[in-house]
Amino acid sequence: MTTARSKSGNPKRDGKVGNLRTEQKAQTRALILQCALEVFAERGFDGASVRDIAGFAGVNHGLIRYHFADKDGLWKAAVEFLFNRLHEEMAAPPEDAKLAPLEQTKSWIRRYVRYCARHPEHARIMVQESIRDSDRLRWAVKRFIKPDNEETRRRFRRLVEEGVYPDIPEHSFNYIITAAAQSMFMLANEMKYIYGLDVASDDVVDAHAEAIITLLFDHRARRAAVRRPKS
Amino acid sequence: MTTARSKSGNPKRDGKVGNLRTEQKAQTRALILQCALEVFAERGFDGASVRDIAGFAGVNHGLIRYHFADKDGLWKAAVEFLFNRLHEEMAAPPEDAKLAPLEQTKSWIRRYVRYCARHPEHARIMVQESIRDSDRLRWAVKRFIKPDNEETRRRFRRLVEEGVYPDIPEHSFNYIITAAAQSMFMLANEMKYIYGLDVASDDVVDAHAEAIITLLFDHRARRAAVRRPKS
DNA sequence: AATTTGGTTATCCAATTGAATAGCAGGGAG
DNA sequence: CTCCCTGCTATTCAATTGGATAACCAAATT
Missing domain, CATH: 1.10.357 (Tetracycline Repressor; domain 2)
Structure with a gap:
């Protein structure tokens, strides 16, 4: 299991909108989502553990609860992402x-x-x-x-x-x-x-x-x- | 989770080959296999628990170890059954x-x-x-x-x-x-x-x-x- | 009838899991 | 500069899981 994120992330701003914290938060959320997609796809809902997903993303597993409430919420967010992307790319x-x-x-x-x-x-x-x-x-x-x-x-x-x-x-x-x-x-x-x-x-x-x-x-x-x- | 087997089974012989014990053993094995098929199909390998399968079949979960060595062995036996049946029915x-x-x-x-x-x-x-x-x-x-x-x-x-x-x-x-x-x-x-x-x-x-x-x-x-x- | 065998159950164990709680640290507002 | 808010981590908890061991008891054997 490789960690996809170094301990400190990349704290350099790229001068975009929003303050640093909200931006970081969104980034972390997206990273977790991405890892969740891979792990859910490979092992199914039951087979995937939130700890593996968090470990994959290089974050503490408690974070998943913070960002997505629970495992079900994470799955639904992942599926929402999937279908939004589908609609974009299938236009x-x-x-x-x-x-x-x-x-x-x-x-x-x-x-x-x-x-x-x-x-x-x-x-x-x-x-x-x-x-x-x-x-x-x-x-x-x-x-x-x-x-x-x-x-x-x-x-x-x-x-x-x-x-x-x-x-x-x-x-x-x-x-x-x-x-x-x-x-x-x-x-x-x-x-x-x-x-x-x-x-x-x-x-x-x-x-x-x-x-x-x-x-x-x-x-x-x-x-x-x-x-x-x-x- | 309904139990598929009463405590005592049906101890009546029907005068077939083999002694009572081996026959019972084969019956139990087949019953476990049948339940394993359903549970594996519904939940996948990781999602299925040997305890659920055993409970479904109305037997103690230790029995699965006895009949199939381990979860992997049970899965393989189930798949073997599937393909044998496929070949029979597709002739x-x-x-x-x-x-x-x-x-x-x-x-x-x-x-x-x-x-x-x-x-x-x-x-x-x-x-x-x-x-x-x-x-x-x-x-x-x-x-x-x-x-x-x-x-x-x-x-x-x-x-x-x-x-x-x-x-x-x-x-x-x-x-x-x-x-x-x-x-x-x-x-x-x-x-x-x-x-x-x-x-x-x-x-x-x-x-x-x-x-x-x-x-x-x-x-x-x-x-x-x-x-x-x-x- | 006594003994052995083997299918089955009861119980225990360590590891993993989802979830909950408390605490930390650094960014941001004043 | 200071304090608070919040994104994040550390730790704990109860439940579940696969697996292991020992005891059990009826069928088979003698």
Whole structure:
């Protein structure tokens, strides 16, 4: 367990807003949050100990109580951070507005796959929590997952209505797409041991996004990608 | 926590092989294993306590040490059980041998989706363990996951060589297919809160299998399933 | 009937954990 | 310069945990 912070931090001001103490406080809070993300992702809520998280951040474990009240509060703050970042990083580029729905969806898939590769903690934390049943899950579903889901549903319904997508059950669509995008990066360890492949490689990430698009969103490209039989 | 076993068990013999003690022993072992599956699936390795598992099974927690040496041994025995059951229940029916590779694959998907719905603990336990990195994961990969995976790879390669499937990376294929089949059932709690849907329903299960086949394995059926645009 | 065996329970132990409380030290207001 | 506020640390506490040991007792063996 390496400590991520030296005893004294960096007390040099960089001339920004706020006084030194509030700034330091915010920094410490952010540091703890970052470490909490890693530890929660790797060990799940029960498996993660506030002491490990604090040790990882190089602070006294009492501080977590001060900043986040209790372990539950820390988890919720971490999840809040995750979804805020997701929303920021998943914003569609303005030029997407001109594209047809199916093309918009392909662009969305590319962004989402790259997000999953960049931040595997997100899926790791949420999946571990969704496997169990808890107040935390209900909180996260109500606050973040369900609203995001509504958007995916709208996207899907539009594709179906435009006649470019088969009318499968919405929940099947949702779980097939998101799982296909997340799983490889969420299970990077497993993949390392099976294929000896490092998921961090950009090649692997982009190829995965294109594979999903080929299989699920582009049956023209798909037919072309199929090798002609020898006959 | 309900106890699954009364104090005295059922001491009546049913005239089978083996003496009473060995039979009882096997029964107790199986009972503990069953409870371990549930608890490991719900809470992960770290979150599950041997005392809870023992309490669930209605036995003293010392017994787990006797039957499985330690917590690790219990987990491994549980996983061994899971994969043995998987192999039994996933055996292809003899008539499949006559089918073309693509049709065999569709049949395999139907069997796998139903398996995932019937035994969601399997994916729950393995995914939680694959998210972390541990000796247990390496053990499971070497012993079960990788061999099973080789088979899926062969299946995939044959489809590609027959010219009925696009030549995407093998690992992408693997994670897209398995994740698409598992995730909805693995995350049944989440789905319950998002869609209010009970995953146990046969309708939902079969429809999900067909959705996967439509999207991923049957672009002819897929085109037919797409509503024609109004134009 | 007496003795041994082995599945099971009761109990203990050290380590870890989440939480609570008291105290410290240095920045900031006066 | 002085004092207070607050971000942070040190320490304590009760509960839980995995594991170890010894006692128990009914089935099996003789």
